Amino acid sequence: MSVPLESVTLRVNGAERAVRVEPRRTLLDALRLDLGLTGAKKACDMGNCGACTVLLDGRAVYACLLLAIDCAGREIATVEGLHDDPLQRAFIEADAFQCGFCTPGQIMSLKALFSRTPAPSDEEIVRAVSGNLCRCGAYRNIVRAARIAAGRR
Amino acid sequence: MRAFAYSRPASLDEALALLGASARPLAGGTDLLTLMKADLLAPERLVAIAPLLPSGIARDAEGVTIGAATTLADIERDPTLAQRFTALGQAAGVAATPQLRNMATLGGNLLQRPRCWYFRNRLAQCWLKGGTACHAREGENRQHALFGGSGCVAVHPSDLAPALLAFGASARVRGAHGERIVPLEEFFSLPTGERRSETRLRDGELVLQVSMPSYPEETRSLYLKEMDRRAFAFALASVAAVVRVSARQRIGHVRLVLGGVAPIPWRAHGAERVLLGEEADERLIEAAADAAAEGAVPLKGNAFKLPLLKALARRALRSLLL
Incomplete structure (x- = not known):
């Protein structure tokens, strides 16, 4: 056709x-x-x-x-569209990836969360990335990166 | 995905005139496009209906009406639903993922096809796709049905459908020859030899909106879902419960609908009979949970769903009644 x-x-x-x-x-x-x-x-x-x-x-x-x-x-x-975004800096600081393939998706999911909720709770963070798989299993550091971006260390 | 033509009609009537066996309606697309990518559907034309369908949540004295194009995210976040139709808001909130909830519509959620791996595999000519045998009955059936599996043992994947059924919802549907109101309890119907589908929606008909009657303020509801992981999965089993306790501590209204255990959302009539008119205590709830599992026909791989289902029913009823 x-x-x-x-x-x-x-x-x-x-x-x-x-x-x-x-x-x-x-x-x-x-x-x-x-x-x-x-x-x-x-x-x-x-x-x-x-x-x-x-x-x-x-x-x-x-x-x-x-x-x-x-x-x-x-x-x-x-x-x-992100340039030296706080989320990107936090991902580097927290070593929130291994292979990096899922990273753009993880960051964009968090970007949507942070645009509505500048200082999200851990629960909100986990929920925001619940639709993004990471086959390397970097989940703990992804959540830690989001926590850093939310101003909590 | 195979090539198709794309139409953006200016009105619903124009859209309905285009629809047919080879022209499918497209709204959120989260199920339709996966079916097309898997080559289970190959429509010659997609008709964009999302801009034409009612969207949004409206409350009046009669109850609540939700437009078919309303997204799951909008249902999840609506304060009226959270307060008065709690189970529905909860069901929307545990369905799929944030991304899918932002895209998927109520109408498409009710009409999504089963996730059975034989159904979704193009090479398996299963009964539901017009073949002669259900491959899951003797094959890999860990996720499959406990109830209603006469022709097909796939389970209905919707989280919203059990909650809507528990609230006695009806769908307004429209075809080229007019509109009709269909209670969801009739809308969902076990597939038959002549109709290999989970609903009674006819070819060329569209779901326009879904309405729930209003309930007295003291009515309470809950949706519980068990998955293989905490998110991003279909239900292994789920329970939607709506109850009202009368002034004299008797259960004056109850509806219990099970998800993930039958080819359609499955009303637990037996459990409702145990509860109605009684005073709730641990013993009664135990008896109701047992009744919810009555009539189940476990397959080789899914007997684990029986204790799961009873536990969900027990937990939901305890939370609402004790």
């Missing part, structure tokens, strides 16, 4: 980016393949891992289960 390409303008990290995509293009593939933003990772591609987490209008979502054309005109934030 051949389907014409659709012109879609994605607003990513504050900049408008025009892409021409098939309707079946997921937001994740549009970010990675059309826009070269490879921070959001493609791991399970089924909503089972969280490695593709980005923010859509400020809320954490799985980019692998969204169609790019459904995201036109909405505010998309990826890890590439």
Whole structure:
């Protein structure tokens, strides 16, 4: 089945980016393949891992289960939009990763939490990253990093 | 995922005219896209309905009405639901993950297909997909059904459905020929030879909204869910309980609905009969928990769900009644 390409303008990290995509293009593939933003990772591609987490209008979502054309005109934030963010510094300080593959997703989930709740409790932190798997098992240090970013050491 | 055309109709009527066997409605997409990626569905067209469906939570004297496009996150955070329909808010809060709750809609949650590994495997032509045998019955069935497994032993994956059933909710559905109100107890129906699906929603019909009647203020409710891990998993077993104790300490109203143990949300009529009109004590709750497990037909791998289910029923009833 051949389907014409659709012109879609994605607003990513504050900049408008025009892409021409098939309707079946997921937001994740549009970010990675059309826009070269490879921070959001493609791991399970089924909503089972969280490695593709980005923010859509400020809320954490799985980019692998969204169609790019459904995201036109909405505010998309990826890890590439962060620059020396306190969360990034805290991840380094707490050694909150081993292989690093899940890290962009973990950070974006926490970014969504911190934008609403600047000093979250441990319970809120654990809940915010409950949709992000870490196969290396760096969970303790991920929570410690978030605690540091929340001002608790 | 196979290629498809995409339509963004301007009205519900326009959307309904497009829908059919080869054109599927798309709202949150969190189940539909996984079915398409697994090649279990290959629609020629997706019809974007999220902007057209009712969204939001409205309360009036009759009760509460929730639009089909309302996200699970909105249901989880709603203060009215938390206070008066506690079990529903709790169910939304323990479903899936924060990301999925931000995306998934109420309508899609009720209509999601089972997570049975045979059903989800394209190469397994199981009974639910039109085949002749349920592979899980003799195969790997640790997560499968204790009740209602005549044709298919997959369990219904929704957390919201047991809670909504416990509150006596009804769905307003609309097709090309008009609207109808369907109590969720009829909406969910064991799949049959002619209808290999968990609901009575007809082809081309959409769920518009779900309504719950109002309950007296002293009504209390609870949703408890047991998973293989603390989050990001479907229920091994769950219990939604709604009770009201009358002035003379008698149980004046009770509904107990089980999740994760049948192809549809499963009402524990036997347990309700044990409780109704009685004064609650440990002995009564024990008898009700036993009654909740009556009629169960455990499979080779899932007998562990029986004590789990009884423990959940006991814990829920103790918390609400003692």
